Amino acid sequence: MPVQQALAELHNLLGERLSLSKSDLEAHGRSESHFPTTPPDGVVFPLNTEETQKIVSICATHGVPVIGWGAGTSLEGHGLAIRGGICVDFSRMNRILRINAADMDVVVQPGVTREALNEELRATGLFFPVDPGANASIGGMAMTRASGTTTVRYGTMRDNVMGMEVVLGDGRIIKTGTRARKSAAGYDLTALMVGSEGTLGLATELTLKLHGIPEAISAGICSFPDMASAVAAVTETIQMGIPMARIEFACADTARAFNDYAGVSMDQAPHLMVEFHGSPESTAQDAERFAEIVADHDGSPFRWSSREEERRALWSMRHNGYYAILASKPGARALVTDICVPISQLARAVEETQTDIAQSLISGPILGHVGDGNFHAILLVDPDQPAELAEAKRLSNIMVERSLALGGTSTGEHGVGIGKKPYMQAEHGEAWAVMGAIKTALDPRGIMNPGKLVPSN
Template sequence: MSKAVAQASGRQEALAELAALLGDRLTTSLPIREAHGRDESWHPVLAPDAVAFATSTEEVAAIMRICARHRFPVIPFGTGTSLEGHISARHGGLCLDLSRMNRIIEVNAADLDVHLEAGVTRKALNVHLRDMGLFFPIDPGADASLGGMAATRASGTNAVRYGTMRENVLNLTAVMADGRIVRTARRARKSSAGYDLTRLLVGSEGTLGVITELTLKLHGIPEAISSGVVSFPNFESAIDAVIATIQSGLPMARIEFLDEVQVAACNRYSKLSLPETPLLLVEFHGSEASVAEQAQRFGLIASEHGGGDFEWATKPEDRTRFWEARHNALYAALALQPGKQGLITDVCVPISRLAEAIKGTKADLAKSSLVAPMVGHVGDGNFHLIMLIDSGKPEELAEAKSIHDRMVTRVLSLDGTCTGEHGIGEGKMAFLEAEHGEGVAVMRAIKRALDPLGILNPGKIFSA
């Protein structure tokens, strides 16, 4: 029997066993398969052979045992909001959709933590917590599933104060490639007991195990929240203000950068009337007195670097208007050239090298024919570029990739990283070795040890 025939036979046997287990929660419908092979990036749609909708950790374990027996690839799926081709079925197989695993199992208000299933989204969690005076701060913009956010080590606008998913996951329940169920830790806030399996799986992008449950840290809703917008004459002044703010130790909750192209897009899309120059969108959390003091101190720093008049928002509806515009930045950018796709990328550098990194990227864009808005969670040195391309025109894709490659190479030379929060997926595999060197060999060894058959999200992070 040829290898191709054996693979086809194994596929059919796997699908038959999965159908017996799941019934109508297994589908081979083409529209559903295509929807599960598409994220929000420019990468081509690669549909799986089937989609399974799991409802419990035990069921995920049973699914993994079937797939392991037949060497059938498994691609975990949350909400499909990733940006580096994480969910494309490069080798076919089963898309394992965890969206129906959406129970909030237990809120431990006294300990400020919550135990939940991986399919719960961040917005659903915060709605559930609101009347308890608690919230979960990690906010990547999209209403992503919390399991997916852990898998990609997500962060977002609040990371400068509250950290990323790495700092906010206490423990995980994961199903390994052979179907074993592993709980990585207990609820204690610190531990020295053995290897840190939680941090190993956070950011593993579905390549080491399927995250099915999480225990997350929570925070009290601040007594006072204040947001504000300040415009600058150029990006250099805005970034200098960011660097001075962070180096001063001012406890910002959020500090976001939008360049003049992105501001114009947000004005048009979100019906704002902001000056179309680079700006910073900031937020402060704390007591009434501390928020007022932080705002005053930031105002002085901004004015010293050429910042204009502030537009402050203390009312919830005004803050929401600003932050919704920021969260809709991608859609605002895409609306600049309807019909085009966004080649979206992110990088991160030490805060002292931020101006240098952005200046080099801006110089490349000045020589380019592409429209490319820039935004950034600049309080931790992270910024994003949205290059608008017609994927049917090879020259535009080539130009965008060239700018992207120079951007990443520049950032690595500044001791930064090729991705601050989007992950590697299939889009940044070429840069992993340049960043980590021999560390990639260690990663491959871990992958082989935990997934010897190579069935967990194959073709992501590295090729084998």
């Protein structure tokens, strides 16, 4: 069999860095979301670009699928070996190769995690701002075009990846982009690779844009009588040009989950969590101006602080929101939605979604990045009750259809994988076929993460 031949050659190349153990295969076949465990045929652990190229070349020769793996925190089944194959785990390619402090950029291997990178950068006065919540790998973040809580100020991975080294499906190694801050030289292949979910190639080096660590940071929280009031406050804040670094929304059910999980005492009402970056004077001024806007929209007093321990507690609670919501229904799994609409349509989208969930047989607390018009419903299901998963899929379908009708997208940051693939035709029309043509050109044997993102061949 082709896969057995590929495994034999990979063993000769890598020795013990090819794993066929049941525990490793199962660990690389799991998703953070509701998808069933789908183990690969083998897991390899390359150390550099040259080994990665040899791995891909062996798999291409035998027509064996290749699936990239970072930290395994994706939510749409991106890393599942749905057609078998070899999982390429980049956890041992975790070196920070070059810090160019004067130019505010850094070159890293794909297995470097977000938290490890920022720990190393601390002494330089610089940081990498994209924060999806999980301690994801930089390679995985780039390949899913991740964003998160800081996007409203610093942008997504699309805005912060300057260049990449990529092994294509035919074994070629290409370099995209440069360290220059702009270029008009040809197609933007970096932008093509960012968000490609490993369907075009495997990233082995990434050049990232860095930002200065703010002199001062203030953060706070407030509640509102309803979602419409909260969104109106955010809209006015944006229109007034108040520079928010983060602005997050949590519904009343999410606030209840936070209370139980983190031992806090939030009102059971919609909340905004906000952060400002700048000088001590500017962050205090921004917080005071925001507090006035909150009061104008019937919000509770905006409680804010510049103390690091209080800010860390606030964002730790937010980053653990998914786990807090899971804990609210012990034993449950979640179908995690991720739609994004124009901010003027956000209140409508959330309120109509809440109505749909309230009329269903499952629960689904909502949280999201209100400054971007991006929100998530954590649809909780009993894994032993197929009817609940079917209901969650029905609700997710309604949410996507609503988002597209409002001028939005089926996924703001989680990516497509297999979970959102059914909606690609409706969102992109003929452009989806163009994506498929690009994949065929760069991956003629169709081995790179097959069955994901683009039309199936």
